[in-house]
Amino acid sequence: MIIRDRKLAISALALFVGVFGGGFLRENCFAGTIRVVRNSQESIPISVKVGSITEIEFEEKIANITKSVPIDVLQIETLENRIFLLSLQNSDSDIYVVTQDNVLYALHITTVSVNNDNRVKIHKPPEKIVDISNKDEITTIDVMKALMTGSYPAGAVLVEGQNSELFNNGWLRLTTDKVFELSGGAKALVLTAENLIDKPIVIPIQNIELPGLLAISVDNEVLEGRSSEILKQRTGYTTKAYMVIED
Numbered sequence: 001m002i003i004r005d006r007k008l009a010i011s012a013l014a015l016f017v018g019v020f021g022g023g024f025l026r027e028n029c030f031a032g033t034i035r036v037v038r039n040s041q042e043s044i045p046i047s048v049k050v051g052s053i054t055e056i057e058f059e060e061k062i063a064n065i066t067k068s069v070p071i072d073v074l075q076i077e078t079l080e081n082r083i084f085l086l087s088l089q090n091s092d093s094d095i096y097v098v099t100q101d102n103v104l105y106a107l108h109i110t111t112v113s114v115n116n117d118n119r120v121k122i123h124k125p126p127e128k129i130v131d132i133s134n135k136d137e138i139t140t141i142d143v144m145k146a147l148m149t150g151s152y153p154a155g156a157v158l159v160e161g162q163n164s165e166l167f168n169n170g171w172l173r174l175t176t177d178k179v180f181e182l183s184g185g186a187k188a189l190v191l192t193a194e195n196l197i198d199k200p201i202v203i204p205i206q207n208i209e210l211p212g213l214l215a216i217s218v219d220n221e222v223l224e225g226r227s228s229e230i231l232k233q234r235t236g237y238t239t240k241a242y243m244v245i246e247d
Helices: 006-020 023-029 140-148 228-232
Strands: 034-037 042-046 055-057 062-067 073-077 082-087 091-101 105-110 121-122 155-157 166-169 172-182 187-195 211-220 236-245
Touching: 042 055, 042 082, 042 121, 062 073, 062 082, 082 105, 091 140, 105 140, 140 211, 140 236, 172 228
Parallel strands: 034 121, 042 105, 055 121
Antiparallel strands: 055 082, 062 091, 073 082, 091 105, 155 172, 166 172, 172 187, 187 236, 211 236
């Protein structure tokens, strides 16, 4: 079944999670099609098919998900320690999942026509000790994992230059909170993304182009408008963003 209408796709995925999200029906729906991933330290490949639902299960409950594709390309629903993916268009993208035990999983999502994943069970990786003297062991994924979990990237040096404006197109502004210098001249940035208008916006991170940009992610893709009530709460119209930039 291929779902082409986005509204119908949202309803279909929500209905599936509500009906098949737990118990006997879910187990039998995916019986015999489980792929188990153990001890993965790097990006985990996930194959999805347009119109089909893929379930991914983690050991701990999910705290946060960040994706780099719009909602009309890939739909995501969460239920405790599981996420359900519904691909609406062909795409090649990354998803970052943080579980409640503060472990970050990088998933690389690829659309295929055959042999897609129906159900994937991911086990927690062992603790990783990084030798900061070995530059080859520190990857872009390692850096993004550290930034998104509030840690310092291995071997990084915190530098001055915070609170500077990096991007402003009149409705979205990115300002730096922390800037780290990495080996090889690259930089890692923790930023605040801010909605500058009074209407909600979707952060188009897949369309943000900066010289040397290697990776970008945000905590929330949708920002509330700057209404008076929202401004009083000081939440909703901003979110954290993370970048790795190569000089």
